[in-house]
Amino acid sequence: VINTLGIVGVGLLGGSLALAVKQRQVARRVLGTDRLPGLLLRAAERGLLDETRPDVPSLAAGCDVVVFCTPVDVIAAQVIEAGPHCRPGTVLTDVGSTKAGIVRAVEGRLPAGVDYIGGHPLAGSEKTGPEHSRTDLFAARLVLLTPGPEAAMAAVRRLWEGLGAHVEVIDAEEHDQALALTSHLPHLVASALAGALPAEWARVTASGFRDTTRLAAGSPELWRAIFVANREAVREALSRFRDQLDAFDAALRVGDDREVERLLEEAKRVRDSLSK
Amino acid sequence: VINTLGIVGVGLLGGSLALAVKQRQVARRVLGTDRLPGLLLRAAERGLLDETRPDVPSLAAGCDVVVFCTPVDVIAAQVIEAGPHCRPGTVLTDVGSTKAGIVRAVEGRLPAGVDYIGGHPLAGSEKTGPEHSRTDLFAARLVLLTPGPEAAMAAVRRLWEGLGAHVEVIDAEEHDQALALTSHLPHLVASALAGALPAEWARVTASGFRDTTRLAAGSPELWRAIFVANREAVREALSRFRDQLDAFDAALRVGDDREVERLLEEAKRVRDSLSK
Numbered sequence: 001v002i003n004t005l006g007i008v009g010v011g012l013l014g015g016s017l018a019l020a021v022k023q024r025q026v027a028r029r030v031l032g033t034d035r036l037p038g039l040l041l042r043a044a045e046r047g048l049l050d051e052t053r054p055d056v057p058s059l060a061a062g063c064d065v066v067v068f069c070t071p072v073d074v075i076a077a078q079v080i081e082a083g084p085h086c087r088p089g090t091v092l093t094d095v096g097s098t099k100a101g102i103v104r105a106v107e108g109r110l111p112a113g114v115d116y117i118g119g120h121p122l123a124g125s126e127k128t129g130p131e132h133s134r135t136d137l138f139a140a141r142l143v144l145l146t147p148g149p150e151a152a153m154a155a156v157r158r159l160w161e162g163l164g165a166h167v168e169v170i171d172a173e174e175h176d177q178a179l180a181l182t183s184h185l186p187h188l189v190a191s192a193l194a195g196a197l198p199a200e201w202a203r204v205t206a207s208g209f210r211d212t213t214r215l216a217a218g219s220p221e222l223w224r225a226i227f228v229a230n231r232e233a234v235r236e237a238l239s240r241f242r243d244q245l246d247a248f249d250a251a252l253r254v255g256d257d258r259e260v261e262r263l264l265e266e267a268k269r270v271r272d273s274l275s276k
Numbered sequence: 277v278i279n280t281l282g283i284v285g286v287g288l289l290g291g292s293l294a295l296a297v298k299q300r301q302v303a304r305r306v307l308g309t310d311r312l313p314g315l316l317l318r319a320a321e322r323g324l325l326d327e328t329r330p331d332v333p334s335l336a337a338g339c340d341v342v343v344f345c346t347p348v349d350v351i352a353a354q355v356i357e358a359g360p361h362c363r364p365g366t367v368l369t370d371v372g373s374t375k376a377g378i379v380r381a382v383e384g385r386l387p388a389g390v391d392y393i394g395g396h397p398l399a400g401s402e403k404t405g406p407e408h409s410r411t412d413l414f415a416a417r418l419v420l421l422t423p424g425p426e427a428a429m430a431a432v433r434r435l436w437e438g439l440g441a442h443v444e445v446i447d448a449e450e451h452d453q454a455l456a457l458t459s460h461l462p463h464l465v466a467s468a469l470a471g472a473l474p475a476e477w478a479r480v481t482a483s484g485f486r487d488t489t490r491l492a493a494g495s496p497e498l499w500r501a502i503f504v505a506n507r508e509a510v511r512e513a514l515s516r517f518r519d520q521l522d523a524f525d526a527a528l529r530v531g532d533d534r535e536v537e538r539l540l541e542e543a544k545r546v547r548d549s550l551s552k
Binding site for chain 2: 122123124141142144178179181182183185186187188189190191192193194195196197198199201202203204205206207208209210211212213214215216217218220221223224227228231234235237238240241242243244245247248249252253255257260261263264265266267268270271272273274
């Protein structure tokens with residue numbers, strides 16, 4: 001059991017982490033901080049936190065494990081800011097959707113005895129804010145961790161496994177390439193599809209359009225940061241996706257009906273193979 | 277109340293129509309037929325039909341309204357086949373996802389007193405077969421009808437309104453253009469995204485990838501017929517979608533973070549404006 005867990009950023013992910021950690025008794029005490037005092041107040045009022053702290057240094061000073069649940073473009077700076085205030089043995093980790101840039105930025109910037117392990121639970125929602133926190137957000141989900149010192153890895157692994165998640169260790173670069181295709185590209189595609197809808201046809205949309213564009217309802221600020229942080233891998237994934245579009249378009253253009261059906265069959269095979 | 281309703285094609289849509297019509301007492305008797313004897317038997321065994329008929333002519337001969345719930349590449353031929361066997365006053369309609377080609381093919385091919393009204397309920401599922409029939413599939417959904425003689429329009433309108441659906445009349449060409457973007461393009465995009473997934477990364481997919489690709493699980497045969505029937509409008513919709521992808525790609529390439537966020541904001545505005 002973790003004695004004191006700190007959460008930096010108490011939105012949907014940080015709030016859900018706080019809820020789950022208390023319910024599963026993975027930590028005795030949960031402290032939280034947020035750049036937005038209003039958000040921190042809302043999280044505290046909902047009983048998600050035992051105590052609040054006004055900033056990252058004062059939070060870091062009292063914690064055994066700190067989880068950064070903030071946008072990917074601020075995580076590295078916050079981890080580095082926390083370092084000097086931590087007691088030896090403190091483990092810092094995060095839930096950011098990109099890893100390579102953060103891992104690189106933090107490397108060599110922490111005092112001896114304080115370690116950072118990159119983390120990414122494959123869980124989330126297009127909803128934002130502590131109001132949407134759910135105790136089961138991480139249950140049975142996959143959490144990807146980047147390699148690090150053994151004791152720190154073990155601590156972070158225990159945290160997530162204590163919440164019912166599965167843990168897998170993955171190189172930060174490979175993480176970013178894989179997620180560019182499995183998470184960032186779907187978001188881009190959903191947004192491009194929503195952006196292509198002429199206003200006058202909104203009334204003839206049904207569940208198909210809504211499901212395919214659901215991700216577009218996510219926070220533009222959070223996702224801009226993710227796309228920018230993973231720019232190259234996202235553009236590679238987009239290029240791979242365009243090849244598929246080209247194949248469909250070419251088959252339609254030349255009237256190759258069998259090829260259209262073959263492409264649909266292959267896509268169905270892939271989709272059907274994914275777990276529910 | 278319709279005295280005898282005929283359903284040609286007793287899959288998910290035909291089966292759900294049969295269920296709903298009986299439950300809401302919109303027709304006294306429901307007859308069904310299907311090209312696949314096994315499917316017809318399964319629908320009959322599940323109690324979806326009062327009686328079965330071996331083929332379209334024998335079904336059409338005994339019905340006041342016939343609804344064709346078959347793939348879009350066979351509907352027109354079946355409607356034309358049914359015509360000579362219908363009593364005067366019989367109304368033929370369908371649930372096909374494309375309209376212009378069917379309306380054109382049927383025009384002038386029916387005997388006097390027998391009318392065809394093109395129909396398309398914006399309802400469905402990636403699931404197929406009478407086993408997945410649902411009584412509420414059409415409740416509160418929009419049904420689009422192509423223009424036709426007044427009495428026939430009124431009969432088809434009463435049928436769908438009796439099932440709790442809303443009816444709107446739309447020109448067949450406009451229907452196909454709108455649906456190319458709101459329904460056929462999302463299916464193509466979902467399939468292209470599923471097709472772009474490397475097998476080794478399937479394990480790092482989460483709900484975002486699954487929702488965005490849900491449509492790809494639909495029937496390749498049914499959707500090939502839809503894409504082929506609406507080839508030009510689908511390619512136009514795809515071109516519009518590509519313009520959005522290009523805008524994202526260009527903003528990422530030149531590092532225009534504000535433009536990335538603006539595109540995401542615009543997409544979120546559109547997505548948030550859609551009804552639940």
